[in-house]
């Protein structure tokens with residue numbers, strides 16, 4: 001039976017750990033770390049994620065400041081809000097929930113966030129720092145994935161890691177982090193030919209394609225570790241909806257370890273946001 005990596009429990013431990021560090025920070029006379037969360041429009045999934053992020057901040061003793069803008073908001077208005085948050089000394093982290101409405105250029109918005117307040121790690125300065133291995137804030141989902149992997153991998157050197165998905169939020173940054181630990185990394189995606197032959201060589205598979213049950217049992221060699229980042233809402237024949245990952249987990253008994261969906265990577269993304277906000281507060285020099 002594969003070990004199930006309990007992201008929920010690990011996230012709860014990280015949240016508690018951040019809380020203790022925040023308490024210490026405040027006892028040393030510093031101000032409570034603050035996270036500004038910006039939501040434009042009312043995308044239902046984004047609403048759920050933002051709510052979870054704010055609840056997690058409360059548990060960790062981080063002050064969250066929510067900014068809700070309606071879906072017709074002009075880009076200039078959003079940029080103006082970011083300028084104010086950049087200049088606000090009570091704000092240590094700024095998170096703009098994606099996706100943004102189509103009329104707003106997300107790149108321009110993310111580029112406007114001060115790199116040292118960019119707790120999502122999406123600013124080009126942080127992307128560059130990650131690819132050159134020179135520090136910076138690391139995107140939350142990849143950071144959470146590495147924390148899960150670190151619980152079962154002692155040494156990445158010489159391991160074959162296969163990433164499925166090439167997104168800027170997960171695939172590319174997680175590949176950089178695995179490379180930094182000296183794994184041999186192959187980045188694949190939905191257009192990759194003979195994907196199952198490539199994954200069959202892997203010691204570590206990170207599935208982030210957003211394709212329900214793409215990864216079948218025969219894709220995975222015995223003893224491999226499988227991280228399932230996918231989370232897609234599907235409706236079954238009875239009209240019931242449920243969340244499905246990128247991996248057919250029921251076929252993965254022969255793996256060494258797998259992450260469940262839900263309750264694997266998702267909670268770790270939020271816990272990593274808390275760590276990043278504390279880190280941003282500690283690294284800021286103004």
Ligand code: GUN
Nearest residue numbers: 095096097098099120140
């Ligand atoms: N939308 C989906 N994932 C993310 C994320 O990690 N950060 C933000 N800001 N928006 C998202």
